[in-house]
Amino acid sequence: MSVHIFMDLSRLIARAGVPVPTGIDRVEYEYARHLLEHEAHRTHFVAFHPVGRIGEIPFEEARDFVGRTGRAWDGARELCSGLRWQGRRLIWQALKAADRGQGVSSPAMYLNVSHHHLTRPRSIGNFLVRYNALFIAMVHDLIPMEFPEYGRPGEAEKHLVRMRTVARLGAGAIVPSHAVGRSLAPYLRHSPAREHVAVVPHGVHLGETVPEKGAFQKDLMQKGRPYFVCLGTIEPRKNHLLLLHIWRSMAEEMGAQVPHLVVVGKRGWENENVVDMLERCPALRGCVHECQGLTDPEVAALLQDCAALVFPSFSEGFGLPLAEALVLGVPVICSDIPVFHEFAGSDVTYIDPTDGPAWMRAIRDASRGKAPATASGGSDFRAPDLFQWPEQVGKGIQAADSIIEKYRRNGLIPA
Structure with missing residues (x-):
């Protein structure tokens, strides 16, 4: 029946x-x-x-x-x-x-x-x-x-x-x-x-979306430096603060050669420290960009051309940004948490979300075009088939x- x-x-x-x-x-x-x-x-x-x-x-x-x-x-x-x-x-x-x-x-x-x-x-x-x-x-x-x-x-x-x-x-x-x-x-x-x-x-919706570069991405790519994407609501468990401290250190050391970080997502809750850095940290001006209101085609295009998705979340129930990046064939540097291992296998770089130096090394390597290190062992899964x-x-x-x-x-x- x-x-x-x-x-x-x-x-x-x-x-x-x-x-x-x-x-x-x-x-x-x-x-x-x-x-x-x-x-x-x-x-x-x-x-x-x-x-x-x-x-x-x-x-x-x-x-x-x-x-x-x-x-x-x-x-x-x-x-x-x-x-x-x-x-x-x-x-x-x-x-x-x-x-x-x-x-x-x-x-x-x-x-x-x-x-x-x-x-x-x-x-x-x-x-x-x-x-x-x-x-x-x-x-x-x-x-x-x-x-x-x-x-x-x-x-x-x-x-x-x-x-x-x-x-x-x-x-x-x-x-x-x-x-x-x-x-x-x-x-x-x-x-x-x-x-x-x-x-x-x-x-994953972005896998069936026709990418379309927006004005922001076109301007960013003209600057001639690689960029990374962090995708998700700005809230404490997403660990944006780790990335902002890394980018501040890299900006102070590398100057005009620092790669860009694009933060895509609306502002959530309990995020005063992150917002303060986004709005008031001089070292981040010109290299960290906060984007809200992008269409799905714009997000897909932004991901396709980035050096890597950076996803340092402390906890997730699933992790849609990770799935979206896998479907689009984008390199991923993400937290070493159990749920990500379920879906990404050995196809991404796993790092403890509290290990700032390891994150900085991985980001520097990816910005120089070096393929991110992946977990040991083979993986026979195919993201486009799964999601x-x-x-x-x-x-x-x-x-x-x-x-x-x-x-x-x-x-x-x-x-």
């Missing part, structure tokens, strides 16, 4: 009109796009209203919203204002529909791939009862709990509530890496979901269907 899918679009709607997506934004978008293209016959879209209700939204309007969101991210910024109004309308429609929900023939799943409103377990529980659905959650990471020092105050407590919601209400979970699965396991110890955790790595979004979302939906089927075979839900 075909499983009805209630796909939650709350995060995309809450961020409607934002021109540059985060990694989790992209995940929700790609799952929605896949369902629209391949599973429309059994897909329903829902959204959370702040009063605490989850309701269906009109299918065709959801289709239009998802399509317009993708075009806005690809550079059609004139759509952003209209998307914000459309998002407000969808939330209102969800609230109106919440009281009219009649459910569907069993079985059904409620799919939430964004962590959005997992702090509202009563709202989710009411929806599951009303629609006779099983809850499949995607857990991206447990970093706020494992490394609270890198997050906003109070975020660890909120994330604990999210994980308790998954444990109490979830039938299963999808995680992007084995590392996240290991971190999640203790919280599912007494949950039925503990036997139904599927590892499905994310896909294609359509295939990865298909695996995620297949895993969710399999979880529902196991419950049905065990007589835990009606056939």
Whole structure:
């Protein structure tokens, strides 16, 4: 029997009109796009209203919203204002529909791939009862709990509530890496979901994007010096501060010959020291560049021509910048953390994120055209095969269907 899918679009709607997506934004978008293209016959879209209700939204309007969101991210910024109004309308429609929900023939799943409103377990529980659905959650990471020092105050407590919601209400979970699965396991110890955790790595959008050099990159390349890219939100766990201190030392020693560092990403939280250096450090002027609002084609072009991606993060649940660089064939210097070994094998340079001298040596070597050293041992993986979004979302939906089927075979839900 075909499983009805209630796909939650709350995060995309809450961020409607934002021109540059985060990694989790992209995940929700790609799952929605896949369902629209391949599973429309059994897909329903829902959204959370702040009063605490989850309701269906009109299918065709959801289709239009998802399509317009993708075009806005690809550079059609004139759509952003209209998307914000459309998002407000969808939330209102969800609230109106919440009281009219009649459910569907069993079985059904409620799919939430964004962590959005997992702090509202009563709202989710009411929806599951009303629609006779099983809850499949995607857990991206447990970093706020494992490394609270890198997050906003109070975020660890909120994330604990999210994980308790998954444990109490979830039938299963999808995680992007084995590392996240290991971190999640203790919280599912007494949950039925503990036997139904599927590892499905994310896909990469830049691999299917046609690169397009922007004005910034054209000007940068005319300067005739190599450049490195650091891609991701500016926040403490991304360890931008290490790179800025390295670049200050190199700038003081090398002068006009210092390579460039391009920091691509919006400013996040708890990042005062990084911002102070970006804005006020004289040695970094002219060699460290902060870029926000680049389109995906511009980011792809910037990565393709760089000396290396530098990714000194202290912790990641997956690491989309690493995957993007691997797909594009870009050299990578990254932190020596377990999750990166899952996907990059021996194809990148691993360095302890606290070992500043080793990072400086690797960056200097790469700036001189020397290929970054890779880990010992061979690797037979092929990044372009691993990280294609359509295939990865298909695996995620297949895993969710399999979880529902196991419950049905065990007589835990009606056939």
